[in-house]
Amino acid sequence: MSNAYVDDQTFAPGAFAGNTRALRWLIWSGMVCLAILGPAMLLARVLPLPAATLSAEQIAHRWVEHKNSIRLGCVLMMLGISLWATYCAAISYWIRRMEQGVPILTYLSLILPGTGTVLFLLAPFLWSVAAFRPETMSPDVILALNDAACLAFIWLVGPFIIQFALYGIAILQDKSAPNIFPRWVGYLNIFFSIECFCGLTTASVKSGPLSWTGVISFWNVMAVFAIWLVTMTVTMLRALRSLEARQRTVSESEPVLALR
Amino acid sequence: MPSGNSRSGVVLEGGDGSPSLGTHVPGEAGLWVLIFGEMLVFAMLFLTYVYYRDQEPELFRSSQRTLHQWNGAMLTVVLVTGSLLVVMAVQAAREGLRRSAQRKLLGAIVCGLAFSALKSLEYVDKFQHGTTPETNTFYMLYFVLTGLHWFHLILGMIALAVLYRMLGNSRHDQPLAFVEGGAAYWHMVDLVWVILFPLLYLVR
Numbered sequence: 001m002s003n004a005y006v007d008d009q010t011f012a013p014g015a016f017a018g019n020t021r022a023l024r025w026l027i028w029s030g031m032v033c034l035a036i037l038g039p040a041m042l043l044a045r046v047l048p049l050p051a052a053t054l055s056a057e058q059i060a061h062r063w064v065e066h067k068n069s070i071r072l073g074c075v076l077m078m079l080g081i082s083l084w085a086t087y088c089a090a091i092s093y094w095i096r097r098m099e100q101g102v103p104i105l106t107y108l109s110l111i112l113p114g115t116g117t118v119l120f121l122l123a124p125f126l127w128s129v130a131a132f133r134p135e136t137m138s139p140d141v142i143l144a145l146n147d148a149a150c151l152a153f154i155w156l157v158g159p160f161i162i163q164f165a166l167y168g169i170a171i172l173q174d175k176s177a178p179n180i181f182p183r184w185v186g187y188l189n190i191f192f193s194i195e196c197f198c199g200l201t202t203a204s205v206k207s208g209p210l211s212w213t214g215v216i217s218f219w220n221v222m223a224v225f226a227i228w229l230v231t232m233t234v235t236m237l238r239a240l241r242s243l244e245a246r247q248r249t250v251s252e253s254e255p256v257l258a259l260r
Numbered sequence: 261m262p263s264g265n266s267r268s269g270v271v272l273e274g275g276d277g278s279p280s281l282g283t284h285v286p287g288e289a290g291l292w293v294l295i296f297g298e299m300l301v302f303a304m305l306f307l308t309y310v311y312y313r314d315q316e317p318e319l320f321r322s323s324q325r326t327l328h329q330w331n332g333a334m335l336t337v338v339l340v341t342g343s344l345l346v347v348m349a350v351q352a353a354r355e356g357l358r359r360s361a362q363r364k365l366l367g368a369i370v371c372g373l374a375f376s377a378l379k380s381l382e383y384v385d386k387f388q389h390g391t392t393p394e395t396n397t398f399y400m401l402y403f404v405l406t407g408l409h410w411f412h413l414i415l416g417m418i419a420l421a422v423l424y425r426m427l428g429n430s431r432h433d434q435p436l437a438f439v440e441g442g443a444a445y446w447h448m449v450d451l452v453w454v455i456l457f458p459l460l461y462l463v464r
Contacts, residue, residue: 184290191297197411198301201404204393209308210404216304224297 027236030087036080044073049150052206060139070131077124088113098174105170112163122152154212157196164193180239287441302452323398332461342371343450346443353439358427365424372417416446
């Protein structure tokens with residue numbers, strides 16, 4: 001009943017065909033984001049992140065030596081990260097379909113990726129600033145900029161914790177039959193939400209597994225992120241296919257509705 | 261909305277797809293993604309601890325001596341008691357004794373609160389002696405591991421409180437899967453402590 005508004009929009013024949021195509025693009029934008037981000041970070045010499053144990057001179061040397069590839073890598077990172085917003089918009093669409101009553105989870109799911117994108121963008125921005133005039137900049141300033149960029153990348157997890165938790169809640173609360181997402185995907189989101197806390201140690205630890213080059217705080221979180229992204233993409237594409245199948249059934253069995 | 265009904269009819273044709281396995285999965289199958297995921301992360305953290313201890317065995321030995329083993333033992337007893345109460349609550353819920361299950365859940369929550377109180381005292385004691393995560397690697401790991409465990413315990417208490425409310429609501433006719441799920445999460449937190457306690461307090 002409370003989903004009637006959404007259904008009316010979705011099942012309007014003309015708009016629907018266009019909408020799913022746009023939605024399909026948005027769903028794929030997550031994989032595009034990942035495909036750009038990996039090579040871009042390698043190009044910018046920040047995968048793995050520059051170790052916190054490096055001296056100011058070592059960091060400065062790296063920025064002077066590779067400033068052009070760092071600049072190009074940061075541009076690509078910035079463009080790739082911007083796709084985070086488009087991908088999360090696709091998730092918001094499904095949250096709106098799943099949520100009944102006051103669409104508060106939907107509102108949250110729209111706000112938080114906006115915040116998250118900005119926080120994510122801080123990293124390439126700060127690395128870019130460091131690559132602007134590294135020859136004349138004091139090595140200490142480059143070091144500080146790199147520290148800030150690394151922490152922005154891995155420590156600023158607050159909005160992400162809430163975002164993945166709300167995805168989990170929305171999926172587990174889904175009362176549609178069959179469920180739009182499998183329930184274990186809901187639990188995966190809650191797990192990822194808790195997992196994000198692993199990034200918090202990077203602000204106080206400089207080496208080993210809990211630092212921003214560490215197995216737990218960096219590689220583990222990145223691996224779960226990749227698993228999460230692939231899982232969400234596959235399940236959203238599957239949900240989209242069944243939605244389209246239903247749309248075809250509805251328009252065949254109810255020509256009046258299809259004409260409206 | 262005359263067309264709305266037939267539409268939802270189409271929706272329902274998908275079937276419920278509930279698995280009919282011969283074995284019983286406590287809670288629901290999907291929940292174990294979360295539980296095994298958490299256990300995997302804690303396992304990695306334990307290996308991290310072992311890794312750091314290998315680097316500075318002397319420092320770890322001398323720092324461990326400053327921990328109060330009896331306090332750790334008390335924390336363990338409190339948690340295991342909580343787990344026992346949760347087991348009894350699940351049993352009561354299976355027999356349909358909602359009030360009794362609620363009382364036992366409340367007992368488990370009290371155990372969680374007692375753990376929190378004891379843990380706070382331990383932290384305060386450490387801070388008063390000037391010991392912080394900055395002191396050395398051992399104390400960094402001590403605060404990270406016990407803090408993360410405590411955070412999970414709080415999540416577990418929230419889960420038990422939700423179950424308590426659910427059991428009180430008679431309109432909720434199928435709370436058993438939820439009770440089992442919440443209980444499984446609680447036991448996971450307990451299991452983590454049962455490994456954490458000897459690792460931090462006892463193993464030298």
